[in-house]
Amino acid sequence: MTRMENIRDFLAQKRFAFIGVSRQPKDFSRALFREFKTRDYEPVPVHPEAAEIEGARCFAHLRDIQPPVESVLLMTSPTVTNLLVRECVEAGIKRVWFYRGASQGALTDSALQICEANGIRAIAGECPYMFFDGTPWFHRFHGLVKKIVGAYPC
Numbered sequence: 001m002t003r004m005e006n007i008r009d010f011l012a013q014k015r016f017a018f019i020g021v022s023r024q025p026k027d028f029s030r031a032l033f034r035e036f037k038t039r040d041y042e043p044v045p046v047h048p049e050a051a052e053i054e055g056a057r058c059f060a061h062l063r064d065i066q067p068p069v070e071s072v073l074l075m076t077s078p079t080v081t082n083l084l085v086r087e088c089v090e091a092g093i094k095r096v097w098f099y100r101g102a103s104q105g106a107l108t109d110s111a112l113q114i115c116e117a118n119g120i121r122a123i124a125g126e127c128p129y130m131f132f133d134g135t136p137w138f139h140r141f142h143g144l145v146k147k148i149v150g151a152y153p154c
Contacts, residue, residue, distance in 0.1 A: 020075035100125035
């Protein structure tokens, strides 16, 4: 599968775990969470210290989600990425999106290796906003810059 096919496949899944969504309403992760909801997705928030986020029941761990999900968006620090990817393996996850925007994002080389060794399709370091139709201009600009420098997925 090409990188773009992996992205389309992930976005075709309307229900997925969103790990790393902040409890802070003004955090970027919350804006992305809300954007998914407005586009008829059902992001399932995972946060060990929250009962609900944006009106959705929050789960402390990926393994607690019922019914289970097959896809995970990670918006976490790379310091916890490998642990979370191992939890994805244990939960039978088929797709992991490692978020990356302006910062380092969730991606680590070892997490990619864990995914590859366990047959998990990985999206390595992209921002979902770039792939939504009608997204705000600054996200389209981010995509344009990646196209210019040859880093846009194809």
